[in-house]
Amino acid sequence: MNHVGKIIGKPILRKDAPGKVAGEARYVDDLALPGMIYGKVLRSPHPHARVRSIDASRALKHPGVLAVLTAQDIPGANSIGAIIKDQPILCGDVVRFAGDAVAVVAAETERAAEEAMAQVVVNYEVLPAVMDPLKAMEPGAPSVHPAGNIGTHFKARRGDVQAALRDAAVVLERRFFTQRIEHAYMEPEGAVAAVDPQGGITIWSSTQYPHRDREEVSRMLGLPQSRVRVHQMTTGGGFGGKLTPHAQCCAALIAWKTGRPAKVKYQRDESIIASHKRHPYVMDLKLGATKEGKLLAIEATLVGDTGAYLYEGRAVITKSVTHVTGPYYIPSVKADGYAVFTHTVPCGAMRGYGIPQIAFALESLMDELATRVGLDPIEVRMRNALDTTLPTATGQVLHASVPFKEMLQRTKRAADSFKPLLAKAPKGKRRGIGVGCSTRSIGSIRKSSRSTAIVTLSPDGSVTIACGHVDLGQGSDIMMAQVAAEVLGVDVDRIQLLTNDTAVAPDCESTSASRVTYLSGNAVRLAAEKVRRQVLELAGRDLGCDPEDLRLVDGVVAYRERGITLADLFNRHVYHEITAVADFMPETEPLDPETGQGSAAGTYSFSTHAALVDVDEGTGQVQVLRYAAVCDVGRLINPITVEGQVRGGVMMGIGYALTEEVKVNGGVSNPSFATYLVPTSFDVPEEISVEIVEDPEPTGPFGAKGFAEGTLDPVGAAVANAVSAAIGVRVVRLPMTSERVHALLHEPSS
Amino acid sequence: MNQRRNVRVNINGAVHDVPAVTNETLADFLRYRLGMVGTKKGCETGDCGACTVIMNGKAVNSCLVLAVEADGANVTTIEGIGSAGRLHPLQQAFIDHGAVQCGFCSPGMIVAAKSLLDDEPEAAAEDIRLAIAGNLCRCADYVAIAKAIAAAGKVLRAGK
């Protein structure tokens, strides 16, 4: 490759930013179509009930109301869900959580729709509900679905755990709890839908996966996917939460039934009440080790509350179980993960996807192990660290790009730099340092994934990339542009991304699972290389030389002092443009259903973090003072976007650690930003230092791999370890709210 | 309810005289009556700051102000601060410091920062933290945002 390093690794500014800071970027609620009407979703107030009847007669008489649509109005499939489609779009028969949708009201104005919604009379027969996952597993518990309350059971088995635990010098055992949290993207869900004159339908959507929106709408309407077109509008955050297009389906149904363009957008409270959450877990872990701190065995039971529907619960639980050993080698493994149904708000994908939970539990025990065997927390991790010879929990040996030990050393330096500050805690504060580590497979782990890119070079040297991985603000567009620019020897300003329209961009699966750089970055690289090869071959023929000796720079193919412009070259060979398509699919093998063993992913990314915290003795309030994140990106493509991702992920992790918890009392009882507390400018540390480690992944584009979720995965663990160190009591439950920490300080047995 | 009244308001230097429903918020008035959709709505309960505008020299959550209360007022929205083609130093600083990701919070955040720097061109780190305490961002981080604001303050002072 001639140009490696010219563009890769450079802090190139993203192109979407000027429009965003000027208020000119268009999000879905900024869109108004002529004749557009509005839909409001009527939701169940009961966690579990039979819908006996729905009487819309009064609502229909309300001025401006056009339709009240229920399950009976859905022409095709009445089910939705990211992986498993088990949630009715509109419940016709039974509601399974307080927030389940039963009807959608369409009216000329939002206000009329809202007023009319209050006049729809639903006759419910309230049924017994089960709200706790452990109770839901007991015999005789009310059933959420006919097949029982265990939605999935995923296992990992290796070696003889019982024997290893029996022989272990040290055995640690604890139960840990994590909470349900909300994505809290600043832009609530929304969509606009319009029927086109040829009988298809177009959706404008706030989404992480336009092709999924297309699939779900086409199933619901019984339309071929080719007749559904989805435009992703600028999307105000996703974090895993915009993968189930419920608002999109409601807007499409209204447009379909009334013939009018329709907008459905959620209010903030509705978004928190009805959208899926991060799975809360109850985790029982048992860890066996030698007296030198070498891990021998882990036994784990993980119960994830998936709420009323499973859609991603199976995959989330699988992710936790396959990562149960974290970034360590543990010879014997026995892990059982359950996704359990309850009559609560469903849980699904959220940045981290099953890792933050297990990282919190495992890293807490690693710290306890360090104390028990008298080692520094970093040292005990070092003794068990994965490298390129040792297998992960699924038995996969990662042959390259495992810089975990180097990262631990860097984190040790960061933690050491915090140490002089320990003695400087002001009166009334207790200060502590904690570390947290994690690893994660890049891309989905239950099934293979594929990304496809179409790269087109025009005679003027400009390039388009069609690839359906949408940018949610994390900067994937500029990453893909940099990859193509590097290969094709053009400036990134000459590159246009086409990601956000299902009519032009191929389906690349969702923007999730930290997969975009690794999968789509590779697909773009491969397609761009094909284009480059074709151009150089044509030019080689014309110039009478070996294509290998040619360079492609700024729209000119150069050979020694001679050159030929792309315009001339294309003209001579009657090309209007040169297009190539390429796919990338990492090599994986499916996991064995009995043992969970297999090579689950093309590559893994590691994280090592350190936190310095203060705990207020009077109030129990925790403040993170300093934070150091060491990140493993394979190879850095763009330092600005990477650092932005890291800091944002750490901030979100601090919310998970300290304040955020969706509370359920029947339905969600804290559906506002006044009661659901995301971090503000006062909650973040003064400095979040970011260190990037580059250990190229041979199968990644220019050595790069994904890392987005790793920025958040170990934050809860690092902060919990710091708090535990500060107060001298092991924290076993997130979030570490002031009340809880206060209680631990003053009645440690609580 | 639902009475209409004329609202005469100076927005970004131009006077608008438009009827509004009496219980309509200023945020909705800007967005849906005037089509000035740069001002965002993230909660409509005064808890996120996405809808921040400057009204008579003060940063306010426009979702908590009624349009009729803005009668006679001077209002600055994100559209009045700069455009993508002619960025204000604050907007440029947000880009340069990586303080924008999904961008949904950015208009409100920048308006809040503008209001601060208008009042206190020398705003210190603590003033900045306070000024944006009511503006939530879920993607980027407040450290980058605060640095961007401080850097813009410097540029603005140097330009005076």
Ligand code: FES
């Ligand atoms: S929309 Fe006004 S504060 Fe959130």
Ligand code: FES
């Ligand atoms: S950039 Fe997304 S909320 Fe701030």
